[in-house]
Amino acid sequence: MEMTIQNMQLAQCGSRSAEPYDSDSYLSGVKPIWCPGCGDYSVLTSLTNALAYLQLSPEQVALVSGIGCSSRIPAYTSVYGFHGVHGRALPVATGLKITRPDLTVLVAGGDGDGFSIGGNHFLHACRRNVDLTYIIMDNQVYGMTKGQASPTTAPDWQGSELTPHGTGVNPFQPLVIALASGANFIARCFSGEPANLAEILVQAIQHPGFSVVQILSPCVTFRPEQRQWKNSVRMAESGLDTDIRTAARRLMEDDGMTVGQILYKGKRPAYQPQSASRGDIHKLERGFVL
Amino acid sequence: MEVNSLSIIVAGSGGAGAISTGTLLLNAAGLGGWYAYLTRSVGAQIRGGEAVAQLRISRERLASHDDHFHVLLALDWKNLGKFASEMPLAANGLIIGDPDQGEAPSEFLASGARLAWLPMKQLAQTIPGGRPNMVAMGVLAGLLGLPHPLLDTVLEKELAHKGATALAASRAAVKLGLEAIASLPPIARLAAPQMSTEPRWTITGNQATGLGAIRGGVRFVAAYPITPATEVLEWMAPALEEVGGVLVQVEDELAAINQIIGASYGGTPSLTATAGPGLALMTESIGLAVASETPIVVVDVMRGGPSTGIPAKSEQADLNIALYGLHGDAPHLVLAANSVQDCIFTTQWAVHLAETLQAPAIVLSDQALGQTRAVIDRPPETIFSTKRLTAEPPATGAKYRRYTVTETGVSPMAIPGTPGCQYTADGLEHSETAVPSSLAVDHQRQLDKRERKLGCYDYGDAWADVEGDGTLALITWGSCTGAAREAARIWREEGRQIKLVSLRLLAPTQPDKFASLLDGVQHALVIEQTHSRQFLRYLQAHYPLPSQVECLNRPGPLPIRSSEILGKLAKWK
Numbered sequence: 001m002e003m004t005i006q007n008m009q010l011a012q013c014g015s016r017s018a019e020p021y022d023s024d025s026y027l028s029g030v031k032p033i034w035c036p037g038c039g040d041y042s043v044l045t046s047l048t049n050a051l052a053y054l055q056l057s058p059e060q061v062a063l064v065s066g067i068g069c070s071s072r073i074p075a076y077t078s079v080y081g082f083h084g085v086h087g088r089a090l091p092v093a094t095g096l097k098i099t100r101p102d103l104t105v106l107v108a109g110g111d112g113d114g115f116s117i118g119g120n121h122f123l124h125a126c127r128r129n130v131d132l133t134y135i136i137m138d139n140q141v142y143g144m145t146k147g148q149a150s151p152t153t154a155p156d157w158q159g160s161e162l163t164p165h166g167t168g169v170n171p172f173q174p175l176v177i178a179l180a181s182g183a184n185f186i187a188r189c190f191s192g193e194p195a196n197l198a199e200i201l202v203q204a205i206q207h208p209g210f211s212v213v214q215i216l217s218p219c220v221t222f223r224p225e226q227r228q229w230k231n232s233v234r235m236a237e238s239g240l241d242t243d244i245r246t247a248a249r250r251l252m253e254d255d256g257m258t259v260g261q262i263l264y265k266g267k268r269p270a271y272q273p274q275s276a277s278r279g280d281i282h283k284l285e286r287g288f289v290l
Numbered sequence: 291m292e293v294n295s296l297s298i299i300v301a302g303s304g305g306a307g308a309i310s311t312g313t314l315l316l317n318a319a320g321l322g323g324w325y326a327y328l329t330r331s332v333g334a335q336i337r338g339g340e341a342v343a344q345l346r347i348s349r350e351r352l353a354s355h356d357d358h359f360h361v362l363l364a365l366d367w368k369n370l371g372k373f374a375s376e377m378p379l380a381a382n383g384l385i386i387g388d389p390d391q392g393e394a395p396s397e398f399l400a401s402g403a404r405l406a407w408l409p410m411k412q413l414a415q416t417i418p419g420g421r422p423n424m425v426a427m428g429v430l431a432g433l434l435g436l437p438h439p440l441l442d443t444v445l446e447k448e449l450a451h452k453g454a455t456a457l458a459a460s461r462a463a464v465k466l467g468l469e470a471i472a473s474l475p476p477i478a479r480l481a482a483p484q485m486s487t488e489p490r491w492t493i494t495g496n497q498a499t500g501l502g503a504i505r506g507g508v509r510f511v512a513a514y515p516i517t518p519a520t521e522v523l524e525w526m527a528p529a530l531e532e533v534g535g536v537l538v539q540v541e542d543e544l545a546a547i548n549q550i551i552g553a554s555y556g557g558t559p560s561l562t563a564t565a566g567p568g569l570a571l572m573t574e575s576i577g578l579a580v581a582s583e584t585p586i587v588v589v590d591v592m593r594g595g596p597s598t599g600i601p602a603k604s605e606q607a608d609l610n611i612a613l614y615g616l617h618g619d620a621p622h623l624v625l626a627a628n629s630v631q632d633c634i635f636t637t638q639w640a641v642h643l644a645e646t647l648q649a650p651a652i653v654l655s656d657q658a659l660g661q662t663r664a665v666i667d668r669p670p671e672t673i674f675s676t677k678r679l680t681a682e683p684p685a686t687g688a689k690y691r692r693y694t695v696t697e698t699g700v701s702p703m704a705i706p707g708t709p710g711c712q713y714t715a716d717g718l719e720h721s722e723t724a725v726p727s728s729l730a731v732d733h734q735r736q737l738d739k740r741e742r743k744l745g746c747y748d749y750g751d752a753w754a755d756v757e758g759d760g761t762l763a764l765i766t767w768g769s770c771t772g773a774a775r776e777a778a779r780i781w782r783e784e785g786r787q788i789k790l791v792s793l794r795l796l797a798p799t800q801p802d803k804f805a806s807l808l809d810g811v812q813h814a815l816v817i818e819q820t821h822s823r824q825f826l827r828y829l830q831a832h833y834p835l836p837s838q839v840e841c842l843n844r845p846g847p848l849p850i851r852s853s854e855i856l857g858k859l860a861k862w863k
Contacts, residue, residue, distance in 0.1 A: 083718060288491040
């Protein structure tokens with residue numbers, strides 16, 4: 001069934017009594033290391049709401065991450081988690097999903113993890129189109145190392161001693177790159193719109209292939225001015241572009257603050273190598289006989 | 291004169307077919323009941339650079355090349371003279387050149403070998419579609435005394451796919467070559483083979499590695515192409531499909547190592563194969579496999595280093611990075627195959643150990659093993675009961691503890707999908723319940739656990755090959771074992787005793803076992819193909835050595851030969 005935003009009524013999803021899982025079912029109870037006011041709390045809530053809506057058994061879901069504040073998220077959930085090294089969440093998730101297509105595999109991380117140290121994997125994950133949902137909590141800063149510029153930071157931001165004159169480098173355009181590289185589902189959301197975020201996450205998880213959800217998620221500690229994002233983001237009026245040229249134009253012309261809609265939805269089938277087990281190792285060995 | 295083994299070289303520029311000629315001769319010799327051993331050496335150019343096939347044929351099983359080659363046949367000379375040190379010729383040897391290809395390089399003539407000319411190109415041109423390398427095949431088959439019907443069988447098997455015309459042209463060219471040897475000076479005659487009742491195999495070290503992996507249960511491979519490891523992957527890609535597995539070519543080695551970690555976390559035994567540059571890129575994530583206790587196997591087919599080094603030629607100089615390259619205290623397994631055939635066993639054993647101990651295993655092979663093709667007896671099937679210790683759904687209310695401290699250090703690993711065991715595998719230090727922790731007590735406990743699980747395990751006898759006895763020992767590892775075996779055989783034929791020790795398990799170290807096998811040894815010669823004596827330094831750091839120890843070491847690409855080993859041993863006669 002095709003979801004629409006109108007019929008989802010996510011606000012009630014945690015209380016449908018006949019169903020075994022509510023959003024709390026997906027929380028581990030481990031206390032997050034995040035600062036008070038961090039946008040990532042709200043992403044965690046939206047994610048558990050989305051999982052509850054989908055009624056996925058926690059043991060059938062895996063959440064893979066790299067390094068950074070947002071990459072701590074797996075331990076806060078009650079699904080299977082893998083917290084790896086910096087920048088390599090996508091390959092870990094790819095290996096897992098290819099060998100375990102029965103699992104729902106989600107990937108989470110920040111802008112530094114995904115677009116800087118892990119940038120190459122981002123391109124190739126989009127190309128490969130494995131059925132993963134990549135949740136990027138973008139705060140345009142390295143929070144865990146206390147406030148350095150990231151690939152999405154504006155070139156004139158002078159808040160870090162590492163780049164006292166600003167980076168002077170154009171910000172990375174993750175969704176333009178995702179579209180050009182072959183991602184099958186592209187959306188941008190705002191952590192301050194949690195119900196909308198949960199709706200989009202549900203659809204991203206349901207859509208086959210590689211889904212990219214960029215979430216503007218403020219870092220109130222090192223980018224306190226991001227508290228104003230709630231005033232500067234715009235909810236998109238329309239979404240669901242399936243024409244790649246329209247989507248490309250829209251993404252190229254956008255200032256990065258349009259949120260709340262699916263910006264592209266492709267029809268490429270997910271990459272899932274098939275291997276019919278004939279199970280005959282002896283046949284392989286006969287190949288060596290003179 | 292009759293000899294037990296003959297060694298020949300077919301050389302030519304890349305694309306001239308020298309390697310195919312060598313391979314066809316190996317197959318013919320193998321079918322005829324001889325053992326054979328074929329190494330290839332290629333230059334940096336993909337096409338047009340020098341390509342050399344070195345083939346030894348023997349009635350006995352073969353561990354390595356001989357010290358010298360009896361015949362060098364050059365289809366053309368190009369830059370071959372520059373590499374003469376890699377092709378030592380016997381003083382009574384024979385050099386065969388083509389008069390259309392210019393003068394023979396002086397470096398070869400200096401050996402004292404006789405020079406003879408055969409117009410292979412002109413002969414080939416008398417046959418439509420005839421190729422000089424097929425004339426060369428006939429010439430060499432004739433000199434080796436390989437029966438003509440065998441050549442037909444091999445040509446039929448290997449060239450039938452090229453069509454009847456091409457096959458007929460090859461047959462005719464081979465026949466011309468066979469007839470042409472009448473004009474050549476004679477060489478020693480190869481002794482007749484000892485036939486075996488069971489058909490033999492022809493296999494390269496890289497294929498053997500792939501087979502060992504599949505025998506061990508590997509069903510997922512992610513890898514990035516790199517010389518000289520690529521053939522492991524090329525063999526495994528269709529082979530994995532046959533047994534229900536998958537190989538994925540990935541964007542880089544960082545992806546390769548992390549994809550296999552992800553697949554193994556999901557319960558599938560997984561492997562990647564690379565060479566030194568790739569291993570260097572992977573080391574951070576091998577540490578992740580240590581900390582998260584995820585079983586994986588990383589095969590390093592070593593080549594000359596550092597940096598890009600000498601990509602297509604052999605060296606053993608990745609020993610240090612394999613042993614010590616991980617940051618932090620990161621106990622892991624390091625194993626080394628010591629022959630083409632042993633690539634099967636060692637890789638299978640590595641899978642078994644990685645799965646059993648929930649740890650990463652690095653398998654060291656090298657170009658000299660990986661790209662060598664050998665005729666071997668059918669390898670025995672080794673049965674390991676390889677089964678990862680997995681977790682069952684816990685009793686209601688009980689909390690699953692992924693990193694629980696056990697006596698063996700191994701704790702049951704929950705595979706995603708198992709209800710009630712959800713946990714987050716972590717490269718961060720963690721508590722027994724897999725919650726990130728920077729507490730000193732958790733760090734100490736988990737370090738102890740990870741060290742204990744490798745340290746307490748009984749690795750049995752396979753940890754080293756020990757052959758012979760005596761107060762004199764050769765201590766070596768990896769591909770150098772071949773020349774050491776050959777030297778030990780000759781030493782014993784002269785009525786003396788010698789013990790050969792080839793270490794297969796390099797980490798964790800086994801000091802007690804090493805001490806007992808060196809009991810009574812007074813002199814030891816350590817043999818390795820590194821510049822900085824990495825293996826000697828490793829032995830000195832971890833093992834009690836006899837008071838008199840010498841080291842025979844050399845960097846690649848020149849192999850260490852048995853005559854050099856015997857030369858070093860001479861003073862201990």
